[in-house]
Amino acid sequence: MKKYIGTILLVLLCISCAEKLIEKPDNLIPKDKMVMILKDMAIVNAAKGTNLGKLKDNGIEPTTFIFEKYEIDSAQFVDSDRYYASLPLEYESLYKQVEAGLEQQREEVEAAKKVKDSLNLLKNSPKNREAVEN
Template identity: 45%
Template sequence: MKKCILLGFIVLFFGCNSDSVEKPKNLIGKDKMVDILYDISLLEAIKSQNINGGITVKMGNEYIYKKYKIDSVQFVKSNKYYASDLEEYKKMFEKVKEKLSTATLKIENETKKNGQVVPPNPNSTLNSDTPQVQ
């Protein structure tokens, strides 16, 4: 998750310059882009927890491209375009954050409702920088 946020700031830093970014011909819509960024955040969280034997960057990218029927060039150009407008890009990430919070609450409520306890992953390589799921 921290890597995704860091990636977002890096894109913002390099994407925000005095030159305007031309709108790509096959621009990904804002709502779809929010969904993509949400899924990327989930994949980053899974990778950081080393769940299911680990997900590689390539596997995650292939999953995103196939699920949303896009390619890497379309994603990069769309991301660069949205990142060129800092306020709009920030609003998009706020929507991602809201979706993550909603999903977390839903999972917590279902877990409590069913009286389940999620055991820690013994294969996890956790450190102090890794977000903990409780």
């Protein structure tokens, strides 16, 4: 009898966990586009922390800029974010993709910086100065 009660409780637990908390919105942002939006928002939030004055001086509202770039509105973003957040495994997958994209972009920027630094070092080396002066 105890086996049956345990089995029934386990089945009920599984069924209740599979229940969707939030219905899929009609205007759901696709996952790949959502990843790009979240990545850009992470970059913009970092920029706001360091260069908020420059953004204001140029009349740029970062969140509005992102919504216009991806042709979405704030309600669509909130609905989509809430829906994905109600599916923890998918939400985690989205953020892992965002993290991977940010890491890849960081590596590309660092590689470009190394090339630029190397060129500047070569340009400013004593041999090149002599060649330019002669």
